[in-house]
Amino acid sequence: xxxxxxxxxxxxxxxIGMNLSECIxxxxxxxxxxxxxxxxxxxxxxxxxxxxxxxxxxxxASIAAESIYWSRTALLSKIAAKEAWQxxxxxxxxxxxxxxxxxxxxxxxxRTEYFMEEYLHDNxxxxxxxxxxxxxxxxxxxxxxxxxxxxxxxxxxxxCSSGANALMYASRLIQSKMLDVVIAGGADSLxxxxxxGFNALMILDQEPCKPFDENRKGLNLGEGAAYLVLVSDRLxxxxxxxxxxxxxxxxxxxxxxxASSPEGIGNFMAMKRALEKAGIKxxxxxxxxxxxxxxxxxxxxxxQAILNLFGNxxxxxxxxxxxxxxxxxxxxxxxxxxxxxxxxxxIIFPNAHFAxxxxxxxxxxxxxxLKGKNLEHVMSNSFGFGGNCSSLIFSKxx
Amino acid sequence: xxxxxxxxxxxxxxQIIEQLNLQEVQPGDIDNDQPLFREGLGLDSIxxxxxxxxxxxxxxxxxxxPADGPEVFYSVRSLAExxxxxxxxxx
Amino acid sequence: xxxxxxxxVIIRNQTVRKNGSVAFQSSETNVHLFLRAIxxxxxxxxxxxxxxxxxxxxGWAAAEFLLQEIESGFVDKESAGIVLANKSSSLDTDExxxxxxxxxxxxxxxxxxxxxIVLGEIxxxxxxxxxxxxxxxxxxxxxxxxxxxEQLFESEAVNACIIGxxxxxxxxxEAAFYLVQKxxxxxxxxFTIKALEKLYE
Numbered sequence: 001x002x003x004x005x006x007x008x009x010x011x012x013x014x015x016i017g018m019n020l021s022e023c024i025x026x027x028x029x030x031x032x033x034x035x036x037x038x039x040x041x042x043x044x045x046x047x048x049x050x051x052x053x054x055x056x057x058x059x060x061a062s063i064a065a066e067s068i069y070w071s072r073t074a075l076l077s078k079i080a081a082k083e084a085w086q087x088x089x090x091x092x093x094x095x096x097x098x099x100x101x102x103x104x105x106x107x108x109x110x111r112t113e114y115f116m117e118e119y120l121h122d123n124x125x126x127x128x129x130x131x132x133x134x135x136x137x138x139x140x141x142x143x144x145x146x147x148x149x150x151x152x153x154x155x156x157x158x159x160c161s162s163g164a165n166a167l168m169y170a171s172r173l174i175q176s177k178m179l180d181v182v183i184a185g186g187a188d189s190l191x192x193x194x195x196x197g198f199n200a201l202m203i204l205d206q207e208p209c210k211p212f213d214e215n216r217k218g219l220n221l222g223e224g225a226a227y228l229v230l231v232s233d234r235l236x237x238x239x240x241x242x243x244x245x246x247x248x249x250x251x252x253x254x255x256x257x258x259a260s261s262p263e264g265i266g267n268f269m270a271m272k273r274a275l276e277k278a279g280i281k282x283x284x285x286x287x288x289x290x291x292x293x294x295x296x297x298x299x300x301x302x303x304q305a306i307l308n309l310f311g312n313x314x315x316x317x318x319x320x321x322x323x324x325x326x327x328x329x330x331x332x333x334x335x336x337x338x339x340x341x342x343x344x345x346x347i348i349f350p351n352a353h354f355a356x357x358x359x360x361x362x363x364x365x366x367x368x369x370l371k372g373k374n375l376e377h378v379m380s381n382s383f384g385f386g387g388n389c390s391s392l393i394f395s396k397x398x
Numbered sequence: 399x400x401x402x403x404x405x406x407x408x409x410x411x412x413q414i415i416e417q418l419n420l421q422e423v424q425p426g427d428i429d430n431d432q433p434l435f436r437e438g439l440g441l442d443s444i445x446x447x448x449x450x451x452x453x454x455x456x457x458x459x460x461x462x463x464p465a466d467g468p469e470v471f472y473s474v475r476s477l478a479e480x481x482x483x484x485x486x487x488x489x
Numbered sequence: 490x491x492x493x494x495x496x497x498v499i500i501r502n503q504t505v506r507k508n509g510s511v512a513f514q515s516s517e518t519n520v521h522l523f524l525r526a527i528x529x530x531x532x533x534x535x536x537x538x539x540x541x542x543x544x545x546x547x548g549w550a551a552a553e554f555l556l557q558e559i560e561s562g563f564v565d566k567e568s569a570g571i572v573l574a575n576k577s578s579s580l581d582t583d584e585x586x587x588x589x590x591x592x593x594x595x596x597x598x599x600x601x602x603x604x605x606i607v608l609g610e611i612x613x614x615x616x617x618x619x620x621x622x623x624x625x626x627x628x629x630x631x632x633x634x635x636x637x638x639e640q641l642f643e644s645e646a647v648n649a650c651i652i653g654x655x656x657x658x659x660x661x662x663e664a665a666f667y668l669v670q671k672x673x674x675x676x677x678x679x680f681t682i683k684a685l686e687k688l689y690e
Contacts, residue, residue, distance in 0.1 A: 105603060109583075116587070137625045155625045157578060158605040165622060172640050193583070196590045197599035202447060202464045249646070250620040252571075252612040257600040259443055269567070269618060385600065386609035388621050418597075421539040440536065447596035454593050 005171045005245045006236035007228050007394065008090060008181075010337040011083025013076050014224030014324045015051025018063070019083050020337065023324075024347075028369045032323040032352045034208045034220050040190045048204050050190060051222030051325030066146065071108035076225035076330075077143045077187035084183060084337075085147070088229040089239045096235075099152035099179045101170045102140040102227075103162030103186030105329040110189045139187070152179055159384030160291075161250070162186050163226070163332030164392055168248045170230050180235050185227030185333030194328065195221060201258065209294035211319035212303065212365050214356040219293040222325025226333035228340060242344040246377070246395035247278025253387035259297050264305030266389035267291075271309050271379065274391040278377070282310045285393070286375040287348050289339045290365070291383045292319025293326050302381065303361040318351035318365040332382035332390065339380040340394045346373045406478045414474070417452045418445050430475045435468070446471060459484045490642055495675035496668040497688040498554040500547065507554050508676045509688065520662050524550055540597065541610060542582040544657040548573070548607035549614060551664040555651065556615060559668065559675045570619035570647035571608045572637060574626050577658040578604045607655055619647045629654040629665060631689065635682045638669055665689050 013019065015033025016026035026033065033051035037044075040052065053060070053076060060075040061068040064082075081100070090096065140155040152173065156166045163186035170184030188194075198204050198221060205218035230245065251273065253266025260267065275282060291302055306314050320338050321327075327334055338349060351365035376396045383389045411425040414434075418441065432438045435446070446467045453459045459481065461470065470480045499506045503523055505513040513530055517523040524546040528538055531553055538549060582601040589595040600606060605623040612618065620641065626633070634652055641647050653666040667688070669680055678684045 107578075137627070156622065157603070157625050158608075158621065158623050159603045169622070172644060175644070176640055192590075193587065193602075196594045197586065197596075197602060200447065200451075200594040200596040200599050201444075202450075202596075250622070251567075252609065252618050252621050254609075254612040254616055254618050256442065256613070257444065257606050257609055266618065384605070385603055386605040386607075386621070387612055388605055388609065419539045420536065422534075422536055444540075444597050444600055451593045451595060 003175050003177065004233045004236065005174045006231050006233070006241035007243050007245060007340045008231045008236070008239050008241050009084050009088030010226065010228045010242070010340060011080040011087065012224065012226040012334055012337045013053055013080045014226070014327065014334055015053060015222045016323050018055065020341065024341070026323060027349045030350060030352065030369070032208055033222065034325060040192065040195070042192050042195055044195055044199060047206055048195070048199070049208060049220055051220060052190060053223055070142070071139060072110045072189035073104060073106060073108060073187050074139045074142050076189060076223065077102060077139060078146055080185065080187065080225035081143060081147060081183050081227045084185070084227040084229050090181065090229070093148045096181045097151050097179050098149050099170065099173055099182040100140065100144040100147070100149045101154045101156065101166045101182055101184040102143065103156045103166040103329040103333065104139055104188055105157055105159060105162060106188050106191050106194060107139050109191045109193055113192055149183070157329070158388045159386050160326070160328055161332055161382040161384035161388045161390040162329035163334070164336065164380065164382035164390035165250060166333065167228060167230070167245065167336055167392060168250060168390065171245050171248060174230055174232050180232050182230045183227050184230055185225065185336070186329040187225030188223060188328040188330045190221060190223040203295045205294060208353050209322060209325070210353040210355070211290065211292035211294040211322050211351060212299050212358060212363060213354050214358050216294045216296060216299060218295050219321070220325040222327040224324060224327045224330045224334055226330055226337045228333070228336055242340050243394045243396050245392065247274040247393035248391065249273030249277060250388065250390045253389055255387055258385045260301035260383060262301060262304065263308070264301035266387055267302055267305035267381065267383055268308055270389040270391040271305065271381065274379065274393050278393040278395060280377055280393070284377050285315045285379050286373070287342060287378045288315055288317035289335045289349070289378065289380040290317055290319040291381040292321055292351070294319070294321065298383065300358065300360065302383065303358060303363050306363065307361060312362060314363060316348055316366045317363070318349050320349050322352035335380045335382065336392055339378045339392070342378050343375045343394055343396050346375060347371055348373055403478060403482070406481065407474050410474050410477055413452055413456055414449070417448050428474060431473050433473060434471055457481050490671070492639070492642055492669055492671060492680035493673045494667050494678040494680050494684055494688070495670045496555050496559050497676060498551050498664070498666045499689065500551055500664040501662070505554055512554055520657065520660050535614070542601040543662065544579060544581065544655060545601060545607045545610045547657050547662055547664050548611055548655045551655065551666040552611045552615065552651065555666045555668050560615065565648055566616050567618040568647055569617045569649040570621060570641060571611060571617065571651045572622045572634070572641070573608060573653055573655050574624040574629065574634065575604060575654060575656040576625065576627055577656060578625050581658050611651070619650070629689070631685045632682055635680070635685055642671070
């Protein structure tokens with residue numbers, strides 16, 4: 001018998017809230033997190049709205065109980081991982097065999113940028129303590145050590161599907177009985193590097209993004225961190241898990257470095273294989289949390305893949321990126337936390353700023369916060385650069 | 399005038415090869431009227447963005463709407479005509 | 490489950506070794522020129538190659554040698570996966586992109602500022618559509634890679650898989666690629682940690 005993987009708890013920090021309950025309230029009150037840049041220094045401040053975590057590094061450091069010299073990515077990571085553990089119902093971390101699998105694309109680059117600024121100006125200057133956490137891996141190590149996790153630590157970097165891939169990997173670690181508990185997810189802070197890069201690709205919207213809308217103009221960048229606590233059958237018996245991670249799959253679109261194939265081949269294959277793994281049919285899915293970045297190319301590929309798989313009547317769906325912005329490596333993790341919590345609470349999240357359905361596709365996302373739903377199965381999509389496509393399925397069955 | 403246009407197109411071919419790393423292509427391989435995208439040089443969306451960079455770096459012209467790309471970047475001639483028109487506007 | 494290493498390619502020190510023997514050697518010490526020499530030697534026309542950064546060229550070259558002769562042996566490319574790791578992520582290109590932002594940020598450089606793009610380039614080249622993962626680890630951890638791959642096959646996530654190491658930073662480079670399949674063909678080496686280590690030597 002294949003062993004089950006259960007979600008014992010989750011934590012999140014994002015542009016719409018410092019913790020999970022604040023984020024849920026923001027969805028309920030229809031308050032997306034995009035604003036003018038306040039914490040990131042950039043020449044694009046007035047041009048592009050972003051969904052920043054509404055706190056400076058000093059406040060984040062005090063919440064995380066860590067040094068203000070930590071990278072913002074690491075601070076966000078620790079805050080969300082700690083919340084996830086606290087609401088899992090488990091006792092001390094030291095009481096279990098725990099793993100930490102974290103995804104990141106920028107790592108400690110936020111601090112490297114401070115370093116480079118001084119260093120490029122005068123190469124005898126620049127504080128080296130600002131550059132030592134540059135690697136994605138060093139952020140994972142730093143947070144794991146601070147949480148007291150020693151048994152297993154791993155970093156995944158596969159662009160915008162990294163967070164989802166971290167959960168897939170964690171799930172396998174539990175299924176193979178290597179570990180009883182894994183804290184898995186991802187963290188990325190906003191940096192000028194990513195902002196300049198997405199600007200060079202001309203896929204940033206100068207207004208709040210409009211995923212799945214005919215008049216969508218691009219994405220908004222965001223930042224944040226999110227983690228789920230995954231546990232084995234044995235531990236789940238003693239807890240009140242939210243739901244099960246019942247299916248997952250990853251496929252490569254094999255089309256282009258950054259663009260999705262028009263038919264969404266990789267998206268389709270990831271969703272289809274995840275359904276097969278969960279042992280359910282497309283009509284069993286009660287809600288899809290879309291990848292839904294808001295770019296012309298991404299959304300039309302995803303829409304096409306969904307229509308190909310689900311037929312003309314897809315389940316209710318929405319993109320929570322219309323609230324949190326695109327948090328890159330953290331996005332798959334943020335959306336996994338929202339999806340798992342949706343099952344537990346029977347809620348469906350709204351898609352902000354949606355007005356006009358895409359002319360080529362008969363798909364309209366949910367536009368208001370829905371409560372009192374019985375959700376048996378929820379799908380969460382994350383598709384990244386490099387053609388890396390992942391789909392996760394969370395299921396209620398106990 | 400025609401001479402100017404020919405010079406500009408020759409200059410553009412060299413710049414396109416350089417900017418897009420078309421290492422197996424010689425300027426003489428590119429016809430003035432040949433479509434740059436799909437068939438022909440087989441350029442893709444990232445190349446289109448690099449052509450926007452090229453315009454900015456070498457000609458100080460900002461193409462802010464990528465939707466204008468297909469028309470402007472249709473061929474070396476259309477690109478040269480666009481640059482000439484922009485220069486006259488600025489002039 | 491019986492798994493086999495059906496092909497293995499090591500690229501380091503201006504040399505390509507395939508299945509244990511030297512397949513190509515060059516006097517080029519510059520990483521870009523060395524990789525271009527491999528491209529010319531292979532006599533393939535694939536103009537995308539010239540647009541890639543060095544890490545992607547390295548991965549592309551390793552995959553070309555790896556799949557030579559054996560590519561037709563793939564039962565189902567849609568379930569062929571790739572799992573790679575390295576230590577420097579895409580740092581080399583990250584630096585070059587950062588440099589470009591001083592004048593005009595280069596989109597062509599930005600697309601290579603993620604380590605997993607090399608997985609995408611190999612998938613595009615060979616039409617592979619299975620599971621992809623990229624790990625950032627301090628060194629090439631063969632035991633980890635072996636165990637992870639075994640799990641992928643056991644959970645039926647892949648039916649063939651390219652695994653290995655693709656590292657490049659400035660003039661340093663090293664690739665170690667293995668093709669793992671369910672049937673014994675090509676190199677016909679049982680998939681063990683010891684065999685991976687021996688081929689890596």
